[in-house]
Amino acid sequence: MPLAVFDLDGTLVDQASAARSWTGEFVARWNLPAEAADIVAAALTERVTKEVIFDRIVEEWSLPSSGAEVWAAYRARMPQLVKCSPEDKVALAELRSAGWVVGIATNGTADNQVGKIRATGLAPLVDGWVISGEAGIRKPDPRIFDVLAQRLRCALDGWMVGDSLEHDVKGGVAAGLQTVWIADRNASVPAGSARFDIRRSSVAEAVAAILAT
Numbered sequence: 001m002p003l004a005v006f007d008l009d010g011t012l013v014d015q016a017s018a019a020r021s022w023t024g025e026f027v028a029r030w031n032l033p034a035e036a037a038d039i040v041a042a043a044l045t046e047r048v049t050k051e052v053i054f055d056r057i058v059e060e061w062s063l064p065s066s067g068a069e070v071w072a073a074y075r076a077r078m079p080q081l082v083k084c085s086p087e088d089k090v091a092l093a094e095l096r097s098a099g100w101v102v103g104i105a106t107n108g109t110a111d112n113q114v115g116k117i118r119a120t121g122l123a124p125l126v127d128g129w130v131i132s133g134e135a136g137i138r139k140p141d142p143r144i145f146d147v148l149a150q151r152l153r154c155a156l157d158g159w160m161v162g163d164s165l166e167h168d169v170k171g172g173v174a175a176g177l178q179t180v181w182i183a184d185r186n187a188s189v190p191a192g193s194a195r196f197d198i199r200r201s202s203v204a205e206a207v208a209a210i211l212a213t
């Protein structure tokens with residue numbers, strides 16, 4: 001059976017808007033000035049580990065808490081804030097009924113990512129998942145897809161769908177998978193990026209394209 005692998009954050013779930021909601025709650029909780037919301041939101045998108053980001057936020061705003069505590073609170077809260085669209089859920093169910101094995105490959109910590117997979121109702125819609133924090137391998141390392149295929153007892157043959165050219169498309173290509181890049185129609189492709197096969201703006205559209213191939 002062919003395998004379809006999906007990224008989680010920014011692909012199956014709306015990580016960016018959930019992070020904005022979390023930031024709003026955080027600023028209100030600590031009574032921070034209004035401008036803190038933009039500064040914290042921008043920090044959360046940086047390509048640095050969250051441990052480093054939260055240590056800096058705590059120091060910058062002189063909070064009576066540790067970065068590790070705020071990071072733990074973030075991981076506990078985010079699963080309640082992310083959403084998966086009804087259209088994308090229907091599409092995953094259609095893909096499985098069409099005989100596809102459906103998996104999730106995501107970079108992150110196991111508590112946060114599994115929390116999101118369960119809270120959004122994605123768990124029963126997929127055959128399994130691999131999370132970098134528990135596997136010890138991060139996308140774009142193609143071995144993370146080997147781990148997933150072994151867990152799902154299927155060949156590593158099919159598609160990778162994700163919003164990151166650097167992690168999902170590059171890793172998918174390296175694993176020998178075909179790829180769908182999830183991006184807005186007008187998003188530009190940075191020079192030197194890994195080549196994707198198809199570009200779509202949602203998981204539902206990606207699934208339609210995969211089923212049409």
Ligand SMILES: [Mg+2]
Pocket residue numbers: 007008009010011162163164
């Ligand atoms: Mg992503």
